[in-house]
Amino acid sequence: MSGDDIKIQVWDPFIRFFHWLSVLGVLIAAGTGFLLSDSWLGFHVAVGCALAALLTARIFWGYVGSQYGLFSNFPLRRQEILHHLLDLMLLRPRHYLGHTPLGSVMVVSLMTVMAFVIVTGILAVSGEEKQGPLAGAIPYLVGHHAKLLHSLSTLALLALAALHVAGVLAESLLTRQNLPKAMIDGKKDAAFHIPYAARRSWGQAAKRLGQAAILGLATAFLALLLPAPPTAMLTPGYVRLCGSCHDPFHPSLLSRAAWQAIAGNLPVHFGKRLALSPDELGEIMGWLSAHAAETASTEPAFAIGSVSTPQTPRITATPFWKTKHQAIGDADFLAAGGSLRCSGCHADAASGAFADQAIESRPGLPRAQSAF
Numbered sequence: 001m002s003g004d005d006i007k008i009q010v011w012d013p014f015i016r017f018f019h020w021l022s023v024l025g026v027l028i029a030a031g032t033g034f035l036l037s038d039s040w041l042g043f044h045v046a047v048g049c050a051l052a053a054l055l056t057a058r059i060f061w062g063y064v065g066s067q068y069g070l071f072s073n074f075p076l077r078r079q080e081i082l083h084h085l086l087d088l089m090l091l092r093p094r095h096y097l098g099h100t101p102l103g104s105v106m107v108v109s110l111m112t113v114m115a116f117v118i119v120t121g122i123l124a125v126s127g128e129e130k131q132g133p134l135a136g137a138i139p140y141l142v143g144h145h146a147k148l149l150h151s152l153s154t155l156a157l158l159a160l161a162a163l164h165v166a167g168v169l170a171e172s173l174l175t176r177q178n179l180p181k182a183m184i185d186g187k188k189d190a191a192f193h194i195p196y197a198a199r200r201s202w203g204q205a206a207k208r209l210g211q212a213a214i215l216g217l218a219t220a221f222l223a224l225l226l227p228a229p230p231t232a233m234l235t236p237g238y239v240r241l242c243g244s245c246h247d248p249f250h251p252s253l254l255s256r257a258a259w260q261a262i263a264g265n266l267p268v269h270f271g272k273r274l275a276l277s278p279d280e281l282g283e284i285m286g287w288l289s290a291h292a293a294e295t296a297s298t299e300p301a302f303a304i305g306s307v308s309t310p311q312t313p314r315i316t317a318t319p320f321w322k323t324k325h326q327a328i329g330d331a332d333f334l335a336a337g338g339s340l341r342c343s344g345c346h347a348d349a350a351s352g353a354f355a356d357q358a359i360e361s362r363p364g365l366p367r368a369q370s371a372f
C-alpha cells in the first residue's frame with residue numbers, strides 16, 4: 001500500500017451496481033442457456049432483457065455519469081495503450097485512477113460483445129422460437145443462424161471476462177492496489193489522483209437516445225408491416241373431415257409434395273378407405289397444399305414439414321419428431337390419445353407453433369418438458 005490513507009471515490013454507485021449485476025446476469029443467462037433445458041427459455045429471455053436494460057443505462061451513463069466512467073475520459077489513444085502495454089511487459093507499475101488504457105479497451109470490448117449477444121438472442125427467440133413482438137418480422141432462417149452466433153459470441157464474452165479477471169489480478173499485483181475491492185467500495189488511493197476533466201455531455205447522450213429511439217421505432221414499424229407468424233388457421237371443414245381418427249394436423253407440418261402424395265392415394269389412406277366425397281377431399285387437399293411447410297416460417301415447418309417426403313408422407317417419420325419424442329413411453333402416448341393426438345400434449349397444436357411453453361406438464365412426461 002502507498003501509506004497514504006486518503007481514499008477518493010472513483011467508481012460511483014451506479015457503475016458498481018452495473019458491474020456486479022452484469023456479472024450475475026451473464027452467469028445466470030449463460031447457465032440457463034448452455035446447461036438447462038429449453039423449458040427455461042422464458043426465464044433466460046427475461047434475464048437477457050434485464051441485461052439489455054442494464055447495458056443501455058451504462059451506455060447513457062458513459063455520456064452523463066461521474067467523471068471516471070465517462071467514455072470521453074477513457075485513455076483510449078493508441079499511444080496510451082502502447083505505453084501501458086510496454087509498462088506491463090517491463091513490469092513497471094504505473095497508476096491510473098480511473099480505467100487503465102488496456103482496461104478501457106477491455107470495457108469497450110465487453111460491452112460491444114455483450115450487445116452482440118443480446119441482439120443475436122433477440123433474433124433467435126423471434127425468428128426460431130417465434131416468440132415475442134418481433135416474431136412476425138424475423139424469418140426462421142435468420143433466427144436459426146442468429147442462435148449459433150448467439151452461442152459463439154457468449155463463449156467469446158466468457159473468454160473476455162476470464163481475460164478481464166486475469167488482467168485485473170495482474171494489475172493489482174503490479175501496482176499493489178486491491179482493484180476488485182475498489183469495484184466494491186468504489187474507492188482508490190488519492191495519492192495517484194490526477195484530476196480528470198469532467199466532460200459530461202448531455203448533447204451526446206441526447207443524440208444517442210435519439211438514434212436508439214429511431215432504430216427502435218423503425219424496427220417496430222417494420223414488425224407491424226410484416227405479417228404475423230404465418231401459420232394458417234384450421235378451417236371447420238378440415239377439422240370435421242380430417243380430425244376424427246387423429247388430430248387435424250397443421251398444414252405446415254408436411255411439405256406440399258407430401259400432402260399431394262396423400263391426396264394422390266385417396267380414397268385409400270394409410271391402409272384405410274376414407275368415406276368422403278371426392279369434392280370435399282379435393283377442396284381440403286388443395287387447402288393443405290396451399291398452406292404447406294413451404295409457406296410457413298416456424299421451427300416445426302422447417303424441422304418437420306420441409307424434410308417430409310412424398311415416399312413417406314408422415315410427420316412422425318421425420319428425424320426431428322422422432323428425437324423430440326424418443327423419451328416418451330407408450331403409456332404416456334396412450335394417455336394423450338395416441339402419438340397422432342398432438343393436441344393431447346401440445347396446447348397450441350392447432351396453430352402449428354408447438355412452443356416449448358405450451359407443452360402440457362403431466363407427471364408421466366419427462367420433467368424437463370414441463371415448461372412455464
Ligand code: HEC
Pocket residue numbers: 241242243244245246249254262269270272274281284288313314315316317340
Ligand atoms: C377413418 C380415419 C381417418 C380419417 C378420417 C383420416 N385419417 Fe389420416 N390417418 C388414419 C390412419 C389410420 C393413419 C395411420 C396411423 C398410423 O399408422 O399410426 C393416418 C395417418 C395420417 C397421416 C400421417 C401421420 C403420421 O405422421 O404418422 C396424415 C398426415 C394424415 N393421416 C392426414 C389425414 C388427412 C389430411 C385427412 C383428411 C383428408 C385424414 N388424415 C383423415 C386415419 C384417418
Ligand code: HEC
Pocket residue numbers: 038253299300315316324325328332333336338339340341342343344345346354355356359365366369
Ligand atoms: C404424449 C405427449 C405428446 C404427444 C402426443 C406429442 N408430443 Fe410433441 N412433444 C412432447 C414433449 C414432451 C416434447 C418436448 C421434448 C423435448 O423438449 O425434449 C415435444 C416436442 C415437440 C416438438 C418440438 C418443440 C420444440 O420447440 O422443441 C414438436 C415440433 C412437436 N413435439 C410436435 C408434435 C406433433 C406434430 C405431434 C403429433 C403428431 C406431437 N408432437 C405429439 C409431447 C408430445
